Amino acid sequence: MKLAIVAGGPDVLVPDLHAPEYSDYEWIGADHGTIVLLRQQIKPMIAFGDFDSLSDEEREEVNGQRLLLRSYSPEKDKTDLELALDWALSRKPEHCLIFGATGGRMDHTLASVQLLMRAVSQSVDVAIVDKKNKITLLTPGTYPIKSNSSYRYLSFLALTEKVMGLTLSGLKYPLQDAVLPLGSSRCISNEAEKDSFTVSFSKGCLLMMQCRD
Known part of the structure; x- marks a missing residue:
């Protein structure tokens, strides 16, 4: 359903x-x-x-x-x-x-x-x-995500005190095993460079925002 x-x-x-x-x-x-x-x-x-x-x-x-x-x-x-x-x-x-x-x-x-x-x-x-937007909340794990040309920009924000082990691949600005604290704008306005990209992290809750402009 x-x-x-x-x-x-x-x-x-x-x-x-x-x-x-x-x-x-x-x-x-x-x-x-x-x-x-x-x-x-x-x-x-x-x-x-x-x-x-x-x-x-x-x-x-x-x-x-x-x-x-x-x-x-x-x-x-x-x-x-x-x-x-x-x-x-x-x-x-x-x-x-x-x-x-x-x-x-x-x-x-x-x-x-x-x-x-x-x-x-x-x-x-x-x-x-x-x-203009699609907002999804992710929990720890690995997420292979198909790129959507309708959403040019990708942004990520911590919704808990910290997001640990954040790795972004297949994006213009990749990350490897990073810490994203609550209140940081480090992961605003990224972009997909391939047909799919991967988001993974080990601790915390992460907002993924797919934005048209």
């Missing part, structure tokens, strides 16, 4: 959800992301949130679709996206994508990135995607 969540970030950063690479995903709405899905002619399997960001007209649109809704009070301990992700992870999907999680309020964006830690702890492959 592959699941995709659409959250309430700016619509302009949400790609065409009918693109071939998303054809085998089932969809979940998180608050305003439910409207984004409906306006792309996609009916989500379930939607979560307090729906406080919807206008009266949009609420009528959602209610008219007879969707499976999990409604919550605006005064709650989790964001709408976290509620949706918790449910998605409970389904043990093969992959999970998150759209609509970037480009709006910075607090929500940073919280969304940190939610990737939740997925990693449950051994589920999750990525945050918008029109």
